[in-house]
Amino acid sequence: MRRWDVYRGRRFGGGRLPSILLAAASVLFLLFLVLFFTLPGYLVYSKDGVKLDLPMLRTEETAAAEEETEQNAETVVEAAAELRYQNPDYSSLNMAATANLGIVQSIYVPYEYMNESGLTKAVARARELDVKGLTMEVADESGQLLWVSETKTARDYALGGTLDLKKNVEELKSQGYRLTAVVSCCVNNLLVSRNPTWALQVGNGIVYSDQRGAWLDPWNSRVRQYIIDLTAELMDMGFDEVVLNHAEHPNAQVLYTRTMSEEMSREACVTNFSIAVRRGVQETIDRTGANLSAMLDTDTLNNAAIDNGQNLSYMLQVYDRVYEYTETYQEANLVIALHVDSTERFVPVISWTFPGGSWAENYFESGKR
Numbered sequence: 139m140r141r142w143d144v145y146r147g148r149r150f151g152g153g154r155l156p157s158i159l160l161a162a163a164s165v166l167f168l169l170f171l172v173l174f175f176t177l178p179g180y181l182v183y184s185k186d187g188v189k190l191d192l193p194m195l196r197t198e199e200t201a202a203a204e205e206e207t208e209q210n211a212e213t214v215v216e217a218a219a220e221l222r223y224q225n226p227d228y229s230s231l232n233m234a235a236t237a238n239l240g241i242v243q244s245i246y247v248p249y250e251y252m253n254e255s256g257l258t259k260a261v262a263r264a265r266e267l268d269v270k271g272l273t274m275e276v277a278d279e280s281g282q283l284l285w286v287s288e289t290k291t292a293r294d295y296a297l298g299g300t301l302d303l304k305k306n307v308e309e310l311k312s313q314g315y316r317l318t319a320v321v322s323c324c325v326n327n328l329l330v331s332r333n334p335t336w337a338l339q340v341g342n343g344i345v346y347s348d349q350r351g352a353w354l355d356p357w358n359s360r361v362r363q364y365i366i367d368l369t370a371e372l373m374d375m376g377f378d379e380v381v382l383n384h385a386e387h388p389n390a391q392v393l394y395t396r397t398m399s400e401e402m403s404r405e406a407c408v409t410n411f412s413i414a415v416r417r418g419v420q421e422t423i424d425r426t427g428a429n430l431s432a433m434l435d436t437d438t439l440n441n442a443a444i445d446n447g448q449n450l451s452y453m454l455q456v457y458d459r460v461y462e463y464t465e466t467y468q469e470a471n472l473v474i475a476l477h478v479d480s481t482e483r484f485v486p487v488i489s490w491t492f493p494g495g496s497w498a499e500n501y502f503e504s505g506k507r
Contacts, residue, residue, distance in 0.1 A: 231455035244271030249278035279351040281328030289367035356411040366418030373428040383433040387447035408447030431459040
């Protein structure tokens with residue numbers, strides 16, 4: 139049989155094509171791997187989108203601009219390592235909402251009496267005096283909140299309580315009560331114990347504390363945000379007013395959690411803290427119509443030589459009202475001297491009552507209960 143007479147099967151044109159295709163596919167796959175692992179380093183993300191920045195495509199102008207940008211960034215980082223605060227002039231502050239405040243008269247309910255029995259007694263006392271107001275201490279120096287707070291810090295450090303405060307607020311509001319919440323802000327034993335990095339210190343990592351408790355740093359931005367979050371949450375819950383207790387600086391030399399470029403006065407610290415909180419909750423205030431107030435030290439209202447950072451004039455420019463634990467009413471004289479209506483903006487927490495002015499009767503501490 140001749141070789142050319144042997145059946146060899148049907149041939150297709152380009153018999154080597156499969157081999158070529160396989161080789162090409164391999165090359166493309168290798169190229170894909172190279173690009174996959176190298177290109178992400180050359181992708182630049184910005185507000186204008188994503189672009190590919192390969193070194194071989196750069197011009198001299200582009201390289202020079204990038205070098206300048208990197209130098210500027212290094213300068214910013216270096217400057218940010220030290221916070222630069224200055225002692226400002228707060229005399230032109232005008233943040234307090236003082237129009238149509240009105241007189242407030244209420245029964246003061248201390249933290250330890252904030253339960254079903256205590257609230258029942260407070261309501262009974264309010265009816266006896268024919269007043270429609272309750273001032274409730276919902277967070278004291280212990281740092282343990284009475285209610286289950288949804289704020290991030292309260293969740294992260296398990297600071298919440300078990301009281302169904304929202305339900306209580308709704309019931310009391312339905313009966314026509316005006317409700318005020320009192321919150322300890324810079325004295326907080328529980329939060330300091332669970333995160334001492336937010337606390338004032340005396341050196342060597344030792345947290346500062348006094349007879350009132352352990353102190354958080356008023357300069358710390360996370361501390362401020364926590365107070366802002368708590369205040370906004372209470373206002374949204376239905377409270378007509380939130381009073382910040384211990385919005386002050388301890389009368390002691392302490393170390394802050396932030397490095398300062400220069401020594402700052404305690405007055406600047408407390409005023410700056412107050413302004414930051416006010417700004418942080420202003421949207422909530424505008425939306426709910428709630429008031430933001432502060433509990434002041436007795437010596438502050440007596441104009442005594444105390445250095446806790448509370449300047450009465452500045453406090454009245456930031457906070458709508460000022461409260462005070464006292465047994466007299468003489469502190470109102472200093473408020474009046476600042477041309478402020480003491481009947482609406484000064485609220486003494488006292489064990490007795492009087493007509494024609496604002497007060498919160500400390501019924502549970504007066505022995506009348």
